[in-house]
Amino acid sequence: MTKMVVEASHAIALGAKLCRPEVIPMYPITPQTHVVEDLAQMINDGELNAAMIDLESEHSAASAMIGAVAAGSRCFTATSSQGLALMFEMLPIISGMRLPGVMAVANRALSAPINIWNDHSDAVSARDQGWIQLWVESSQEAIDTVIQGFKISEDRNVQMPLMVCFDGFTLSHVFEPVDIPDQKQVDGFLPKFSPVFRLDTENPLTFGPISFPDSFMHFKKQQQEAMLNGLDVIKKANLDFKKAFGRGYGDGLIDLYRMDDAEYAVMGMGTLCGTARVAIDKLRAQGKKVGLVRLRSLRPFPAKEIQEAVKNLNALAVIDRHISLGQEGPLFTDARSAIYCNDISINGYIAGLGGRDITVKLFERVFKDLEEGKQKGAWLF
Amino acid sequence: MAEKKQEFTPGAVITEPGSSRKYKTGDWRVFRPVILQDKCIKCSICWQVCPDAAIRVDEKTGSYSVDYDYCKGCLMCVKQCPVKAIIQEVEVK
Numbered sequence: 001m002t003k004m005v006v007e008a009s010h011a012i013a014l015g016a017k018l019c020r021p022e023v024i025p026m027y028p029i030t031p032q033t034h035v036v037e038d039l040a041q042m043i044n045d046g047e048l049n050a051a052m053i054d055l056e057s058e059h060s061a062a063s064a065m066i067g068a069v070a071a072g073s074r075c076f077t078a079t080s081s082q083g084l085a086l087m088f089e090m091l092p093i094i095s096g097m098r099l100p101g102v103m104a105v106a107n108r109a110l111s112a113p114i115n116i117w118n119d120h121s122d123a124v125s126a127r128d129q130g131w132i133q134l135w136v137e138s139s140q141e142a143i144d145t146v147i148q149g150f151k152i153s154e155d156r157n158v159q160m161p162l163m164v165c166f167d168g169f170t171l172s173h174v175f176e177p178v179d180i181p182d183q184k185q186v187d188g189f190l191p192k193f194s195p196v197f198r199l200d201t202e203n204p205l206t207f208g209p210i211s212f213p214d215s216f217m218h219f220k221k222q223q224q225e226a227m228l229n230g231l232d233v234i235k236k237a238n239l240d241f242k243k244a245f246g247r248g249y250g251d252g253l254i255d256l257y258r259m260d261d262a263e264y265a266v267m268g269m270g271t272l273c274g275t276a277r278v279a280i281d282k283l284r285a286q287g288k289k290v291g292l293v294r295l296r297s298l299r300p301f302p303a304k305e306i307q308e309a310v311k312n313l314n315a316l317a318v319i320d321r322h323i324s325l326g327q328e329g330p331l332f333t334d335a336r337s338a339i340y341c342n343d344i345s346i347n348g349y350i351a352g353l354g355g356r357d358i359t360v361k362l363f364e365r366v367f368k369d370l371e372e373g374k375q376k377g378a379w380l381f
Numbered sequence: 382m383a384e385k386k387q388e389f390t391p392g393a394v395i396t397e398p399g400s401s402r403k404y405k406t407g408d409w410r411v412f413r414p415v416i417l418q419d420k421c422i423k424c425s426i427c428w429q430v431c432p433d434a435a436i437r438v439d440e441k442t443g444s445y446s447v448d449y450d451y452c453k454g455c456l457m458c459v460k461q462c463p464v465k466a467i468i469q470e471v472e473v474k
Contacts, residue, residue, distance in 0.1 A: 096392065096393075097392040097393070097394075098391040098392030098394075099392070159391055159392075196391060197390070197391075197392070197394045197396070204398045205394055205395060205396055205398075206394065206395035206398075206400070207392070207394055208393070209393055209395055211393050215389065215393075218389045219389060219392075219393050222389060222391060226391075
């Protein structure tokens with residue numbers, strides 16, 4: 001193990017390298033660029049033996065991922081915002097063909113107006129397409145989650161692609177001290193990729209055939225079962241990782257902070273949770289019983305774990321860094337559905353769109369709303 | 382995905398080559414082309430234009446016939462036959 005001060009982008013590149021990817025199809029986009037730049041450098045310097053395919057668009061990068069994984073290689077890529085939007089056509093194809101692999105998404109707002117800063121609209125908009133989504137809070141968690149990600153994605157009971165979602169700029173370009181695991185440790189944790197099916201001229205198979213109305217729903221049901229299997233597999237990967245590397249992130253699905261005796265809590269994803277922790281410490285010092293539920297796995301959605309975590313609360317506030325226009329924050333929708341049978345007041349807040357700061361003050365306001373019994377969320381400017 | 386007894390492999394991977402032969406597309410047919418052997422001049426135009434390669438030639442006699450397992454009933458052969466030796470009939474199942 002080496003300790004280095006790196007930005008999350010470099011941590012993710014190092015994490016990917018440690019997983020020994022064989023193919024890296026990519027197209028650069030702000031704020032993901034450093035990830036693929038660093039990987040290109042590693043290949044150039046002879047530190048990483050992988051085929052980097054520098055494509056003409058994200059649509060092609062995702063298409064190349066289909067071929068690479070179908071041929072049996074471990075595949076890593078990264079994108080952001082409009083890039084993920086351009087990949088959209090391939091997202092359900094990759095998951096529908098049950099091709100495992102890891103994509104890092106440096107979360108950035110979708111245009112228009114054009115905006116390169118962080119919010120969660122890119123990946124959250126893609127949440128229904130059969131990709132496991134793990135959302136990270138720190139650079140350390142970013143590198144660790146890439147390594148866990150391959151293990152989860154390639155698990156025979158899962159076999160679904162996985163996104164590691166990390167906040168653009170707020171995390172991607174922020175330098176933090178990070179423990180970089182040794183190659184030997186990672187090799188011990190992550191076995192070689194052994195796909196159930198792979199393209200092989202000696203043993204011909206057909207990938208991606210047509211499925212008629214009499215079979216299509218069966219395949220979708222299999223995918224849903226695989227995603228739900230992911231709940232236990234994510235937990236186990238987190239536990240095994242903790243045993244091997246001494247670090248874990250909650251139970252793998254949700255990460256709780258000062259929730260033991262909490263009466264009020266906020267729930268969110270990504271770096272805003274770091275700010276929430278500071279606000280919670282401040283309010284705890286004033287004697288207020290407040291806590292945080294950080295959602296790590298948006299898909300599969302850990303409804304049971306959330307029910308259990310919030311059961312003794314008076315009220316919960318959900319902070320969405322994305323809005324489903326014409327409805328509300330999608331995380332709020334999911335959370336409310338999960339705790340439907342709990343007798344807890346729940347408010348949804350929209351915050352931090354297009355890189356707008358989410359400050360300690362905003363969390364203090366949210367907790368004040370909950371304490372005063374306000375039944376309505378708001379836009380936090 | 383051709384047979385009645387279906388196996389749902391992860392990702393719909395087909396593990397056996399050439400399985401599309403088992404998918405008999407003939408049941409899509411609404412009209413059935415019928416070759417009138419006494420009018421046929423064996424020019425092979427129907428064999429050439431069939432988009433599904435569903436016209437068969439008897440190597441011994443040189444006579445043409447329709448493979449109803451795969452003929453989808455597009456009637457291209459009916460339209461192209463220069464001597465009107467192929468007629469269409471409504472498919473009755």
